[in-house]
Amino acid sequence: MTTAMVKQEIAVASFSQVYDLDQVETALNDLGEGANDALRTTYEKMLKTGNLRFCVKPNRMPSIDDLIDALPNFADPLDDIRKQVALCLETEDRLELMPILLLGDPGIGKTHFAKQLARLLGTAYHYVAMSSLTAGWILSGASSQWKNAKPGKVFDALVNGSYANPVITVDEIDKATGDSQYDPLGALYALLEHDTAQTFIDEFAEVPINAGHVIWIATANDERSIPEPIMNRMNVYEIPPPDRDGARRIAQSIYAEIRGAHNWGLRFPEQIGEGALEALKNASPREMRRAILNGFGAARIDGRDEIGGGDIRLDYGNRRRPIGF
Template identity: 55%
Template sequence: MSSTAITCVAPRIPVARMRSIYRVEEVSRRLDKLPPKEHESLRATYERMIEKGEQRFQVKPSGLPVMDALYEELPNFHEVLDDVRRQIALCNDSSDALEITPLLLLGPPGVGKTHFARQLAELLGTGMGFVSMSSLTAGWVLSGASSQWKGARAGKVFEALVDGDYANPVMVVDEIDKAGGEAAYDPLGSLYSLLEHDTASTFIDEFAEVAVDASQLIWVATANDARAIPDPILNRVNVYEIQAPDFAAARTIALRLYQKLRSGHDWGKRFDERPSDGVLDRMAELAPREMRRAWMTAFGNARLAHRDTLLCEDLPVAGAKKARIGFMQ
């Protein structure tokens, strides 16, 4: 990325066409075959699909978007942004759909991997689905569970397409290396077909048992350690190792976040347009994920002190840990 001045031009407005993601006729046939007064949850799902219809917006930027602000806000993601920009350029000025090879962002906690995914969804205008694999115990969360099981429901992919407005939302699989589930069920098994364009076009959720077109989903997975990820997944994604930002980059991230928080709140106009260099230096010691909380703490402390300028004393102590409970060594 060249050192040219950062512009304030927003991304171009996305354009959309409609895409059928399932066949209403097939849904109607399955609904008609359901025994009366049985499978009420499945019946409600089919009725919702029929009511909402089979078409969803398939959107893409109307041109090559201006991404300078993202390059500045995410200085440790330049390699990923370069790749996304290339892939957007391929469909620019054409009728082709936007296709982005699935992304796997590898890096330590707190470097901004999930934040990047959210910014990508905002850039593309496609909406976003989110699955945190570290908090799940059910292996069927992505692909759904058979309606024969008590408490069964559709999976996250099906819900994102059927309940959402877009045929190509960004689907974030957070902490994919921490996926867990029943021993007899691979929680990542459905990804083997979902990450392949051809097989994803006729993806069948095990609950609804109706083929949906998941081929346009834009996949972003995050992980701390690639060794815990099966090879069939690694072979289907572009892998990027995201490093923690260096001091200068961390200062830039902190400054942009300060400006974003200040401009996004009515109370923000009370504060200085730019914090002092000393405050920015202190903020640069924090991981990106900690910066927002630190700024909010500092803003609050400054107001309690009836000041419109943030001081270093307003910030939480960098690297402070909660006291451990237990016997002294």
């Protein structure tokens, strides 16, 4: 049984040009006196920070088996990622991953998987919640002519971040909503195609940026509301609920992650107790995380340094949606 979190891999870094400095300088010089101050500041910052960002990949085959052990129901996408990593090891080639769509029940661990993948590959992680959007501006930015306009998440990740190939999670893509004039998924038609992503134009900055190296992870509960052209741009994986043994391994992994992230975790043993594991066997990963964190506190209030089955509460006002095996 694994007890450790996925290790941060040592990465090989090359540099990638994410925008053209001459284009930015031209855009800055073309601004009139009444231009948006935030846009002017953005161009000035782009020139000051430069246009090179790290484009990283593991320097050896990463511990994918450890991640499969911690997240056994994600074995299919991880096996395909292993193949793509193998192709670029010991060469100058960069890691190329097709955009990934993870389909599965709420709370099954899809966004947790994306975070761990970023850690596995040694790059940055960014998160976009589509369920809260009424327009696609959060991805592609809003025109500088609008009040309080600003660049989108993709521009921010590449221009203000350190990496040319971060993992960007577009969560609950099936719940994106918009009005009749603006498609909230519109930016993804260009961003999910490698060729068009290399000259992606944020509506605020209006200069091309190279988003061709971004690693895209989309999640959804129901694919029926996702446009077919978006589906066709991604490798689609249906993530099943873990079986009983898998659920126990996930619970141990989450326990180890929480324990290792806090100084008070040193008081507790490396292995979660059998009683707690049994109490967690039908919980989703999201429910496990909440229950285990509260279980640590319950044990300490009772003066104990081990979580017992009685410390695990999963009812939370009967809101729980159990996952069967």
